[in-house]
Amino acid sequence: MTSPDSPVNAPGVSRTAFTAAAARAAHLLVDAAPPLFSDPLAAPLLGARAEELLAYHRLHGTHPILAGARAEAVCRSRFTEERLLRVNSGIDQYVILGAGLDSFAYRTPPGRFRVFEVDRPATQAAKRELLDAAGIAVPASVIFVAVDFETDALRDRLVQSGLDPRRPVFVSWLGVTMYLTRAAILATLTVLGGFAPGSEIVADHLLPAELRDAAGNAYAEAVAPMAAEEGEPWHTFLSPAAMAELLRGNGFEVVEQAAQHECAGSGAWNRDDALKPSRLSHLTHARIPLSRRES
Structure with a gap:
């Protein structure tokens, strides 16, 4: 049990960081094998909140909203880490924007990447306490970058x-990106577009209502008000074309765009559980061309 003055309970700690980690953890508990994505450290990083957050999934795991949360969390993590681990261009610097309770650096062998975990100071303080309480060592290759955006x-x-x-x-x-204004997204992409040629990015974004399917709209209608009540309202919805335009305008070329059902291999969605892909969000993988010359 954490004390009332623990960093985990401090103002400004992202509540959605906990719900996303709970979705990744619950995927291994309530969904059928084989998993779409395996994050065995997600549950330990929930700390004292693990029992509470995982109970929802254990008791109501077939509910479309909870199953949708799991699909959303595991698809984007799988897509991103597959592309990170297959880069062969000598990239060894990995920046996680809005790192939350991401556990990549603690469940993969250290050495290949220097991992820069970027998040608000309060969320980072909470994570560091949770890592310590769970007995999870922080590799020397991890750098916490506390940023007030x-x-x-x-x-x-x-x-x-x-x-x-x-x-x-x-x-x-x-x-x-759904929590940011379009101007804030553009400002961040402007910064990222200034990095070295060969740099890559994977970003996800929520689709506007007219591009979502019934399941995606049901999820948005249920979850958006709860996120707003927690102080993290959704601001921005982007079509794949709009996201591609923002990236191209900041020096990136789009490599790949994918919906949820495209984030796993053929046959991965032939499942005996409640996990189903929806048209709620999209993922974009882009890079800064090597041919770009600095002015």
Whole structure:
């Protein structure tokens, strides 16, 4: 049990970081094998909230909203990490924007990547306490970059933390863009587009209502009000074309775009559980061309 003055209970800690981790953890508990994505550290990182958050999935795992949350969380993580681990261009700097309770750096062998976990100070303080309480060691390759996105310059904070801007980076930006204004998304992409040629990004975004299917709209109608009540309202919905335009306008070329049903291999959705893909969100993988020349 955490104390009332614990960083986990501090104002400003992302509640959606916990619900996303709970969805990844619950996937291994309530859905059929084989899993679409395996995150065995998600449950330990929930700390004292694990029993509460996982109970919802255990008791009501077939509910479309909870199953939808699991599909959303595991699809975007699988898509991103598959592309990160197959990069062969010498990228060894991995930036996780809005890292939350992401566990990549703690369940993969250290050495290949320097991992820069970027998040708000309160959320990072909570995560560090949870890692310590769970007995999960922080590798020397992990750098926590506490950023107040309202006041701090992202590039400056990353460089100050040891990122080499002259060498390419791989950026994941998952579960974040819906909480930002379009102007804030553009500002972040402008920063990311200034990194070295060969840099790559995977970002997800929620689709506008007219591009969602019935399941996607039902999920949005149920979850958006709850997110707003928790102080994290949804602001932005983007079509795949709109996301591609934003990226191209900031120096990226689009490599791939994928819906949920395209995030796993053929036959992965022939399942005996409640997990079903929906048209709720989309993923985009892009890179800065190597042919770009710095002015």
